Each structure stands twice: as structure tokens, then as C-alpha cells.
Amino acid sequence: MAIGSANPVSAAKKDSTGTAETATINIHKMQYDGTLDSPPTITNTGEIINNLPSGYTKYEGDGVSFKLYDISDEFTEDMTTAEIDDKIKSLQEAIGSTAEEQEKWLAEGGAGHKYSGNGVTMTQDDENDTSIFTASATNTYGKYYLALETNTDEYITEISAPIIFGLPVTSTTGTKLSTVELYAKNQYTKTDDKVTKWGEQKNSNDLIQLDGAKFDLYKVKAGENGADKNMGELISGAKDEDDDEDEDILGRIKMKNLSAGSYYLVETSAPSGYAISNGHDKTDNQLGFTVSKEGTITATGSAWYNYLGTNKNIMNYLKPDFIKNHDEDNTEKTNNDVYQIGDAIPFVGHINVPKNIDKYTQFTLTDTPEKGLTWKGTSLSDFNFKDANGDEISFTESETNKIYSNVAATETNAKGFKLTFSAADLAAYAGKEIQVIYTMTLNENAKIDEDNVNEAKLEWNNGYETGSIPSKADPLTGGRRFQKTDGSTGLPGAEFILKDKTGTGAQYAQLKQATKTVTDDEENETTEEIKGVYTFVKWVSDKAQATTIKTDSNGKFEIKGLKYDSKEVNYSDKTGVPYYLEETKAPANHQILDKDIEFKVYFGSYSRTEDDDKVKTLFEIVNKGSIKLPITGGMGTLIFLLIGAILMGGAYWYYRKQKNNAYVA
Structure with a gap:
């Protein structure tokens, strides 16, 4: 590549003021992908070339430098234009096309001249375009210059050819150019490669190929913070043209058109159920690899996984998993989720500990019940821990490793707890299930025929991804509303006791009457009973200790907190758990019923939802008037x-x- 002056010169030209005329030299560093044996020629004109030949792009690498040498002594004043062109060609041949040849020429010099160490280093445009190198306006008209690439990176297969030019350079319109634009090229190799995505399987040591992961591909820029993203074509699930049509390609990531250099992959999204691999951070290059100038790819990062004889694999581990229920059977819901108030309700948290738990910086279980549940625990000793086989396991606390802590009550939630496990606590259970077993008491604030929400949440951080897994086991309880009538009108004044069965061996209910806080005009607060509203407390065998249930002024009363079979939606008295009312006092002018009243409690017997509306259901207890004798x-x-x-x-x-x-x- 050369631009020569038509006239031989021996002295610098000067303007009318006597100052030598100068020009700024910009060298545009280009790269060629080597796809053609004979790359198209770039003809330097001294001006910007907007349409470069196919295959040329701006240089992507770093560590390159250019020097500009004044080689005017290689030319004489009496040279013709043809002789100048021949001289330039002979100089280019003498200088050579390799770094070694050029260094030798610089040291020995043509015609006994020595140039080594005398060149001017061109400045790289680090802020705007690193492919441009500049020599400022000290390059004088009337002289000849040589631009050489004196340093290049290790991935270039062919450095730039020597550029020789004379000043001034004129434009295509004959105008002297104060800024001369020159183009130099390097040749490099592009190559393709593929890696495979693998994942562990639950309860198995075998791996499976995973589909659905997403990656970004970065090319490192030496000496700088950051990298160029997606330098090359990244294809998930790609096939080679020579692949067998039946080959399983799940988990394949193919990288195409990679030029020589250093790269790394960053996983941005993992397959469903899996945590992102260690190749998550573009600052640590754990999924790094290099492409040599010959096209050889070598894995360099620490997160590559060696499998099936190759280390170009990416491993994903399953995310932690968590299910909470009432049984040690690991299912989301069971039929044992209906209780009566006062029951100590068992809860079991099933936690699948990830195999790479040693990488985790957070692993906590937090339980925050609604106000209808009471947590009475105060320490780690209030829990039982088991493995998947049902064998007891234990954890040890210390001053520096506190596992248990309380979670204070809020406006919506009752007191709860938090268990903070360290990676060391769980190391022995990596890849296994542990069970966290504890109880809470259903209290008088429990909602009837609605879930009493008890949500626990497993929160984790594996150093590069966080997660939160909520799971609920929401106990239910039931009840029934009643009205004492004469067939049409409510009757006040009746009294009952509640039994679990009739006849011998019956248990009798102790109940708590509901109360409310009343504030008078002077803002004094007093507590008043709410007539006819009762909540179950416990069963007793002594009838004398049973609570007397009294109807309100309309003959109504209700009992809350009774157990039924399941959450099956069946609004019918034909199913449900039977209970019995014994009338101990009849309304005025009415006879006491001589038989116990059977009623059933089921989901919806207290209240149910019909067409998105809450419907209160009443069980009617009818008393006819007493038989009256004639008056004399x-x-x-x-x-x-x-x-x-x-x-x-x-x-x-x-x-x-x-x-x-x-x-x-």
C-alpha cells in the first residue's frame, strides 16, 4: 500500500510565512477474516473509504501499535515518478511482511541507514475508536514516510504490510489533504465451536442434557474494564451440517464465526428448575476460553465441567425445592388439613438441599402464620429434623452460628420463626431431603370455612442468583349457625349443651363466649359478651363442666371451631361430622325436646360461597307449643x-x- 508524490523532493516545503506545511496522518486498523486465499486490495487514496471490500471489519483486538518513520533519505531529488514507485515497491519487499523481517530491516536499514528506535509512536483513539492510530501535524510536506505495525496481538495470522507515502497527498479533486486517511489490514482466522449444557437429576447420579438456557458471549479486551458483548454468533440447539439427523441436540450451544482472542460465556437464564451455573458473572470469566490464531479453542475458566472425556461442558444444579404440608409424605396437600380449635397442628417442611450447597451464602426458612395460629416455640429444640428415610437428624447452634430466631407479630400475622442454615450445617445433606417438623395451635381467631394461611418461605442465594420458594399448608376448621323457632318465629330463652355423641361415653364441649370491646362517651373501654356466639375450647367427660349455650333475642346462636372431614365442597347434611345438641331449657311456654338434636359440620356448613357471595346457613331447631288442659x-x-x-x-x-x-x- 503506497501513496507517492509525483515529484522527488529533498527539502520540506514551506508556506508563504516560511513555516513548513504539515499533515495529520490517521491509520485505520482493519481486520480480514481470511475466508479468501487472496483478499481484496484496499487502495489508499488519502481519504475516508466508505465502502470497504467484503470481509473487512474494524480491528477488534488490542495491544497493537504503529510507528511512523521519516525515510526521505531513501529517495533522491532526481527520481522520476516511475523510479519513485519502483523504489517504494523495492522498500516494501526489503522490509518484509512479518514482524521478524521488519525488525531486522529497521535494525540494519536500507543503504546503511538505521531506523530502529527513531520512529514516532502513533496515538490510539481509546475513547472513540480504538482501530484508529494518529500521528499529529508534524509530518512535513516534501518528505517520505513509512508506517509500520510494530506490535500486534498473538491472534493475528498476518500483520499489516508496510505503508509508504509522500507528502503532500492530494484528494481526487486535486486539493492538498491536511489529514491523510490510510488503511492497514491484519488477517485473522474465524472458527466455530460448540459446548453442551448438562444438568443433574433428582435422586440420580446420571446427568441429562438441558435445553432452554440462555447465554451472552463476550470477547475480552485486554487492558480494559469490560468486554465486547456477543462478538460472534451464538446459537442454542444448533446442528452441524454433518450431524446425524437422529442426534439428540438438547443442551447444545454453538458459537460461530469466532475470531482469534479470549472469550467467555455468561449464563443469563437457566432451564426451568435449575439454578444458573457458575458462569454467571462477566467479571470473573469462569466460562472463559481462547481461540488461537490457528483456530484452536481451549477452555480456560474454572466453571467448565469435565464430562464424557471433554471439558467443554456447562453444568447446572437443581434449585432448592420446598413443600410444606401436614404430613411427612411429600405432597402439596393432604386430607388431614381440617382441625378443631385448640388442636396442635403438625407442619412439615420438606427441603431439597442442592448438591452444590457449598456455594450458597443464604439458606433460610421463615414461617409467618396468620392470627388464627399460635407458634409457642422459643428455640431450636422445639423442632424435629429428619432425613428422607425418616431417621432423626440434628443441628447444633453456637454463639457464632445461631440457627433459630423469632419473627415478631405484625398487624396481619402472628408471631413466627426463622431458621438460618449455613452451608456447613447442610453439607452432609447435599443433594438430599431434610424435613423440618413442628406444631402450631389453632386458636380462637381462626377463620371458619376459610384457609387459615400459614405460609413458610425458603429463601436462598447461591452467590450469583437468589430465590424465594413459598409453600402453604392452610388448616381449616368448621362451625354451624342455629336458630330456635316455633316453625316460623325465633324463640329466645332456650339453652343447650354440645356433645360429640349420644348415650354412654359422650364428651361434652367447653366453649368460650365471644366478647367485644365497648367504648363509652368518655372513651372508657369495657368488655361485653356477644350473645349467642361461642368458640370451641375442648371436650370434657363431666357433663357438669359443659358450657351452657344460650340463644340470643332472636333464638339464634353459633358454634365455631369444630372439625369436619375434608375441604370437599358438598353443601349437604348427608355428609359431614355429626355433633349433638341437648336442650337443657326450653323457651317459655314450650316443652324441652326429649331427644338430642343431631347436626353435621362440613365445609360450608357455617358459611359458603354462592355466586361469589358469602351465604350464611342456619340450622333450624323447631319447638311446638305445650299441650294445655281445659279451664273449669x-x-x-x-x-x-x-x-x-x-x-x-x-x-x-x-x-x-x-x-x-x-x-x-
Whole structure:
């Protein structure tokens, strides 16, 4: 590549002021991908070339430098244009096309001249375009210059050819150029490669190929912070043209058109159920690799996984998993989720500890029940821990390794707890299940025929990804609403006791009557009972200790906190758990019922949802009026006398008729 002056020169030209005229030299560093044996030629004109030949791009690497040498002594004043062109060609041949040849020429020099160490280093444009190198306006008209690439990176297969030019350079319109734009090229190799994504399987030592991961591909820029993203084509699940059509390509990531250099992959999204691999951070290059100038790819990062004889594999571990229920059977819901108030409800948290737990910086289990549940625990000793086989396991706390802590109550939640496990605590259970077993008590604040939400949450951080897994086991409890009537109107004044069955061996209910806080005009607060509203406390065998249930002014009462079978939606008295009411006092002017009243509690017996509306259901207990005896001298006597008079009158009429008929005239 050369731009020569048409006239030989021996002295610098000067302007009208006597100052030597100068020009700024910009060298544009280009790279060629080597796809053609004979790359297209770039013809330097001294001006910007907007349409470069196919295959040329801006140089991507770093560590390159250029020097500009004044080689005017290689030329004489009497040279013709043809001789100048021949001289430039002979110099380019003498200088050579390799770094070694050019260094030798610089040291020895043509015609005995020595240039080594005398060149001017061109400045790289680090802020705007690192492919441009500049020599400022000290390059004088009337001289010849040589631009050499004196340093290049290790991935270049062919350095730039020597550039020789004379100043001034004129434009295509004949104008002297104060800034001369020159183009130099390097040749490099592009190559393809592929890696495979693998993942562990639960309860198995075998790996499977994983589909669905997403990556970014970066090319390192030496000496700088950061890198160029996606330098090359990244394809997930790609096939080679010579692949067998039946080959399983799940988990394959193919990288195409990689030029020589240092790269790394960053996993941005893992397959479902898996945590992101260690190749997560573009600052540590754990999935790094290099492409040599010959196209050889070598894995260099620490996160590559050696499998099936190759280390170009990426490993994903399963995320932690967590399910909470009432049983040691690891299912989301069980049929044992209905309780009565006062029950100590078992909860079991099933935690799958990841195989790479040693990488985790956080692993905590937090339980925050609603106000209908009471957590009475205060320490780690209030838990039982088991492995998946049901064998007891234990954890040890210390002053520097506190596992248990309380979680304070809030406006919506009752007191709860938090278990903070370290990686060391769980190291022995890597890849296994542990069970966290504890109880909470269903209390008088429990919601009826609604979930009493008890959500636990497993939160984790594996150093490069965080997660939160909520799981709920929401116990239910039931109840029933009643009204004492005469068939149409509510009857106040009735009293009952609640039993679990009739006959011998019955248990009797102790209940708590609901209360409310009343504030008077002076803002004094007092507590008043709410008539007819009762919550179950416990069963007792002594009938004398049973709580008396009293109806309100409309004959109504309700009992909350009773157990039923399951959350099956069946609004029918044909199913459910039977309970019994024994009437101990009848309303005024009514008789006590002589038999116990059976009723059933089921999901929806207290209240149910119909067309998105809450519907309260009432169980009606009917009492007819008492049988009343006649009052002496009253209406009963008059009716009796009237009947007698009618009978006597009828007998007399029949006698007279018979006498007249007997008689014949």
C-alpha cells in the first residue's frame, strides 16, 4: 500500500510565512477474516473509504501499535515518478511482511541507514475508536514516510504490510489533504465451536442434557474494564451440517464465526428448575476460553465441567425445592388439613438441599402464620429434623452460628420463626431431603370455612442468583349457625349443651363466649359478651363442666371451631361430622325436646360461597307449643254442655215421630 508524490523532493516545503506545511496522518486498523486465499486490495487514496471490500471489519483486538518513520533519505531529488514507485515497491519487499523481517530491516536499514528506535509512536483513539492510530501535524510536506505495525496481538495470522507515502497527498479533486486517511489490514482466522449444557437429576447420579438456557458471549479486551458483548454468533440447539439427523441436540450451544482472542460465556437464564451455573458473572470469566490464531479453542475458566472425556461442558444444579404440608409424605396437600380449635397442628417442611450447597451464602426458612395460629416455640429444640428415610437428624447452634430466631407479630400475622442454615450445617445433606417438623395451635381467631394461611418461605442465594420458594399448608376448621323457632318465629330463652355423641361415653364441649370491646362517651373501654356466639375450647367427660349455650333475642346462636372431614365442597347434611345438641331449657311456654338434636359440620356448613357471595346457613331447631288442659267453667265446659243438649234434643224428636207413626186413624 503506497501513496507517492509525483515529484522527488529533498527539502520540506514551506508556506508563504516560511513555516513548513504539515499533515495529520490517521491509520485505520482493519481486520480480514481470511475466508479468501487472496483478499481484496484496499487502495489508499488519502481519504475516508466508505465502502470497504467484503470481509473487512474494524480491528477488534488490542495491544497493537504503529510507528511512523521519516525515510526521505531513501529517495533522491532526481527520481522520476516511475523510479519513485519502483523504489517504494523495492522498500516494501526489503522490509518484509512479518514482524521478524521488519525488525531486522529497521535494525540494519536500507543503504546503511538505521531506523530502529527513531520512529514516532502513533496515538490510539481509546475513547472513540480504538482501530484508529494518529500521528499529529508534524509530518512535513516534501518528505517520505513509512508506517509500520510494530506490535500486534498473538491472534493475528498476518500483520499489516508496510505503508509508504509522500507528502503532500492530494484528494481526487486535486486539493492538498491536511489529514491523510490510510488503511492497514491484519488477517485473522474465524472458527466455530460448540459446548453442551448438562444438568443433574433428582435422586440420580446420571446427568441429562438441558435445553432452554440462555447465554451472552463476550470477547475480552485486554487492558480494559469490560468486554465486547456477543462478538460472534451464538446459537442454542444448533446442528452441524454433518450431524446425524437422529442426534439428540438438547443442551447444545454453538458459537460461530469466532475470531482469534479470549472469550467467555455468561449464563443469563437457566432451564426451568435449575439454578444458573457458575458462569454467571462477566467479571470473573469462569466460562472463559481462547481461540488461537490457528483456530484452536481451549477452555480456560474454572466453571467448565469435565464430562464424557471433554471439558467443554456447562453444568447446572437443581434449585432448592420446598413443600410444606401436614404430613411427612411429600405432597402439596393432604386430607388431614381440617382441625378443631385448640388442636396442635403438625407442619412439615420438606427441603431439597442442592448438591452444590457449598456455594450458597443464604439458606433460610421463615414461617409467618396468620392470627388464627399460635407458634409457642422459643428455640431450636422445639423442632424435629429428619432425613428422607425418616431417621432423626440434628443441628447444633453456637454463639457464632445461631440457627433459630423469632419473627415478631405484625398487624396481619402472628408471631413466627426463622431458621438460618449455613452451608456447613447442610453439607452432609447435599443433594438430599431434610424435613423440618413442628406444631402450631389453632386458636380462637381462626377463620371458619376459610384457609387459615400459614405460609413458610425458603429463601436462598447461591452467590450469583437468589430465590424465594413459598409453600402453604392452610388448616381449616368448621362451625354451624342455629336458630330456635316455633316453625316460623325465633324463640329466645332456650339453652343447650354440645356433645360429640349420644348415650354412654359422650364428651361434652367447653366453649368460650365471644366478647367485644365497648367504648363509652368518655372513651372508657369495657368488655361485653356477644350473645349467642361461642368458640370451641375442648371436650370434657363431666357433663357438669359443659358450657351452657344460650340463644340470643332472636333464638339464634353459633358454634365455631369444630372439625369436619375434608375441604370437599358438598353443601349437604348427608355428609359431614355429626355433633349433638341437648336442650337443657326450653323457651317459655314450650316443652324441652326429649331427644338430642343431631347436626353435621362440613365445609360450608357455617358459611359458603354462592355466586361469589358469602351465604350464611342456619340450622333450624323447631319447638311446638305445650299441650294445655281445659279451664273449669271455661270454654271447655260450655262446649261439653252444648254437645249434651244436642244429643238429648235429638232423642226426644225421634220418640215423638215414632209415636205418631204408630198411631192409625
